[in-house]
Amino acid sequence: MRLKAFFIGFFFLSILPGCGGDSGGQAAVPVDGASQSEAQPVGLASLLKEDCSLEKFRAGLGALAAGDVRLLERSLEDAIAGxxxxxxxxxxxxxxxxxxxxxGSEARALRDARKARSRELVLLKNKRLIVARNNAASSK
Structure with a gap:
């Protein structure tokens, strides 16, 4: 019963923005009246995906505009907090x-999920560090 309650809670948390899972898996299309900075560009969404390696992230970061980099930084902060x-x-x-x-099997599954989330957290922090270094280098 506890496992069922845990997975139900995890499901609801995963559908909230910034709480688990992918923070930007879909490409946003600007709506009438919405500025380009409010909509998430396709390149930005691909950089936020969990399977985006640090090498791809570094390469894609150079192609982003300054406003997109700030949006990426905010998205990374939200994903890290979640x-x-x-x-x-x-x-x-x-x-x-x-x-x-x-x-037991429930504890092992939870341990494995925690290890995976911890690895994701390290990857997100590394991406945030790359963005900070890129911002520092571009401001010089």
Missing amino acids: TEAEVGRQTVEMQRLSADAGL
Whole structure:
């Protein structure tokens, strides 16, 4: 029952913007009256995807306009905050499960999910660092 409640909660958190999963998987098309900076460009969405390597990220960052870089930085900050919150929740849940039942299948699945989210968090932080270095280099 706890596993079912956990996955239901995780599902609802994953559909919220910035809380888990992909923060920008779809290409946004500007709506009438919306400026280009409010809509997420196709290149920006591909840079935010989880499967975008750091090499592709560096290469794609050079092709973005200054406004898009600021939008990318904000999107990365939101994704990092959501991922940190999710890793924290999973850590607490793991501690509760390990105290209750040892390493059952539920605890192993949660441990594996936490490791994956932790790897995603490291990747997001590395991308944020690349953006910060790019901003510092371009401001000189």
